[in-house]
Structures are given as C-alpha cells and as structure tokens.
Amino acid sequence: MNSHYVIDPPIIPSLPVTGESRRFAVNRIFCVGRNYAEHAREMGHDPDREPPFFFMKPSNSIVSDGKNMTYPKLSNDVHYEIEMVVAIGKSGADIPADSALDHVYGYGVGLDMTRRDLQGEAKKMGRPWDTGKAFDQSAPCGTITPVTQCGHPSQGSIKLLVNGAVRQEGNLNQLIWNIPDTIAYLSTLFTLEPGDLIFSGTPAGVGPVKKGDLLEGSVDGLVTLHTTIV
Ligand code: MN
Numbered sequence: 001m002n003s004h005y006v007i008d009p010p011i012i013p014s015l016p017v018t019g020e021s022r023r024f025a026v027n028r029i030f031c032v033g034r035n036y037a038e039h040a041r042e043m044g045h046d047p048d049r050e051p052p053f054f055f056m057k058p059s060n061s062i063v064s065d066g067k068n069m070t071y072p073k074l075s076n077d078v079h080y081e082i083e084m085v086v087a088i089g090k091s092g093a094d095i096p097a098d099s100a101l102d103h104v105y106g107y108g109v110g111l112d113m114t115r116r117d118l119q120g121e122a123k124k125m126g127r128p129w130d131t132g133k134a135f136d137q138s139a140p141c142g143t144i145t146p147v148t149q150c151g152h153p154s155q156g157s158i159k160l161l162v163n164g165a166v167r168q169e170g171n172l173n174q175l176i177w178n179i180p181d182t183i184a185y186l187s188t189l190f191t192l193e194p195g196d197l198i199f200s201g202t203p204a205g206v207g208p209v210k211k212g213d214l215l216e217g218s219v220d221g222l223v224t225l226h227t228t229i230v
Contacts, residue, residue: 010060012025012026012059013025013026013059013060013062014026015062015064015087015108015141015142015143015144016064016065016143016144017106017143017144017145017146018106018143018144018145018146018149018150018223019146019149020146024087024105024106024144024195025195026059026062026195026197027059027088027193027194027195027196027197028056028059028190028193028195028196028197029056029057029058029059029061029062029139029196029197029199030054030055030056030186030190030196030197030198030199031054031055031056031057031083031112031133031198031199031201032052032053032054032177032182032186032198032199032200032201033052033053033054033055033201034047034050034053034176034201035052035175035176035177035182035200035201035202036170036174036175036176036201036202036203036204037174037176038170038174038203038204039201039202039203039204039205039206040176041204042204042205042206047176051185052176052177052181052182052185052186054186054189055129055130055133055134056134057112057133057134057138057139057199058134060136061134061135061136061137061138061139062139062140062141063137063139063140063141063227064140064141064142065140065141065142065143065223065225065226065227066226066227067140067227068227068228068229068230069113069137069140069227069228069229069230070136070137070229070230071209071210071211071229071230072113072115072135072136072137072138074115074118074131075115075116075117075118076117077115077116077117077208078113078114078115078116078208078209078229079113079114079116079206079207079208079209080111080113080160080162080167080168080206080207080209080215081111081112081113081114081168081202081206082109082110082111082158082159082160082168082202082203082217083109083110083111083112083158083199083200083201083202084107084108084109084110084153084158084172084200084219084222085107085108085109085110085141085144085197085198085199085200086104086107086179086182086183086197086198086200087104087105087106087107087108087144087196087197088103088104088105088183088192088193088194088195088196088197088198089103089104089105089106089194090102090103090105090194091103091191091192091193091194092187092191092192093187093188093190093191093192094187094188095183095184095187095192096184097180097181097183097184098180100179100180100181100183100184100187101147101152101179101180101183103183103187103192104147104152104179104183105144105146105147105194106144106145106146106147106149106150107144107145107147107150107152107153107219107222108141108142108143108144108145108222108223108225109141109142109217109218109219109222109223109224109225110139110140110141110142110197110199110217110225111139111140111141111160111215111217111225111227112133112138112139112199112202113135113137113138113139113140113209114132114133114138114206115131115132115133115135116132116208117132118131118132119131119132119133120132139199140215140217140225140227141197141225142217142222142223142224142225142226143223143225145221145222145223150221150222151221152179153172153219153220153221153222154172154173154178154179155171155172155173156171156172156173156219156220156221157169157170157171157218157219157220158170158171158172158203158218158219158220159217159218159219160205160215160216160217160218161215161216161217161218162209162213162214162215162216163213163214164214164216167205167207168202168203168204168205168206169203169205170203170204170205171203172219172220174203175200175201176201177201179200182198182200183198186198209229210229211229211230212228212229212230213228213229214226214227214228215227215228215229
C-alpha cells in the first residue's frame with residue numbers, strides 16, 4: 001500500500017528498445033489520418049486537398065510485440081493499418097521542420113487497429129472517433145530502435161503480412177506529410193513531450209482481421225512487429 005495515492009497509480013506503458021535493457025516509457029499516442037495518397041483514395045477522399053489531421057489513442061492501448069490482441073467487443077469489422085511509429089525523445093512546441101528530427105528518439109512499427117464499423121458511424125454522425133480508434137488493445141507496437149542505430153528512415157518498404165500473405169505494401173517515400181513536416185505541424189497543436197508516439201499513417205490495402213490471424217508488420221531497417229488476434 002503506498003501512502004501518496006488513494007488508489008494504486010497506473011503502470012506506465014512501455015516498449016522495449018533495441019540494444020538496451022531499459023525501456024521507452026509511453027506518454028501519449030498521436031495518429032496521423034490519411035497520410036498515404038492511395039489509402040486516402042481507398043477511404044473515399046482526395047489526398048491533394050487535405051491538410052494533415054490527428055486523433056489519439058490512450059497509452060494503455062499498447063500491445064507489446066509477440067503478445068496477443070483480443071478481438072474487441074461491439075464490432076464485426078476490425079481493420080489492420082500498418083504504420084511506422086515515431087518515438088519522441090525531446091519536448092518542443094512550434095518546432096521548425098528543419099530541426100524536427102532532433103526531437104526523435106527512435107522508430108518502431110505499429111498497428112493502428114480500427115473498429116471500422118464504429119468509426120464509419122461516428123463519421124456519418126459527425127461524432128468523435130474514439131470508439132472506433134481508441135479502444136482497449138488498439139495499438140500493437142513493437143520494439144523502438146534508437147536513431148543512433150537506424151538513422152531517420154525516409155524511404156524503404158512498409159509492409160503487413162497476414163498469415164504469411166502480403167496485405168499492405170508501400171514505401172515510406174509515399175508519405176504525404178513526411179516525418180519532419182508531421183512533427184512540425186503536430187507541435188503547433190500540442191507541446192510534444194518525451195514518450196509521445198506518433199503513428200505516421202498507413203499505406204493502401206487496409207482490411208479486416210479475424211480471430212486466429214497472425215499479423216507481421218515490418219519497415220525496412222526496423223524491428224518487425226508480430227501479434228495474433230484471439
Ligand atoms: Mn491509421
């Protein structure tokens with residue numbers, strides 16, 4: 001029993017770090033919407049006409065590499081979205097794009113899991129996306145590789161296999177808002193803090209999962225993420 005809080009404080013979610021025994025503590029999770037043109041088109045939007053927009057997931061929605069993700073309640077249409085994840089290591093607001101990468105600790109691979117049916121209803125009614133995007137276990141996320149080891153990936157394959165078959169494949173150079181621009185824009189809206197994660201958007205090919213599916217997400221130069229839907 002601790003003497004400071006009336007309840008036990010929440011555990012800080014964290015991710016393993018390549019080459020480190022210490023972990024990356026997760027603060028907030030920001031997600032960029034429609035950041036690859038082909039994905040914007042498959043969702044019925046014109047990618048040339050939209051500034052970036054953001055939504056969030058709670059930090060405790062993280063599912064670590066190798067752990068199962070439980071198929072969520074109240075949905076019959078849960079989709080995968082493979083994304084490169086930017087791990088922020090240094091705070092800042094109104095960060096200029098040309099120094100934005102100085103704020104990055106490292107990079108990883110994540111899945112922006114989505115209850116597409118609930119998101120679709122929310123869109124139609126003009127309501128928030130939280131029930132579609134920010135549910136329990138909605139953010140499987142793998143090991144973070146420090147910039148000192150992987151540099152700043154700006155091109156290379158981003159790919160999702162489901163049960164060994166390629167379902168999504170793109171290249172980081174297809175990002176509409178690249179990582180420096182995304183950080184610069186996001187930091188005008190929120191003061192970024194160490195521990196923040198940015199899910200940078202998904203390429204085309206999103207689709208539904210079912211129980212038993214093994215998802216393997218990879219980005220060139222980063223650690224592959226594995227999760228099984230149960
Ligand atoms: Mn997404």
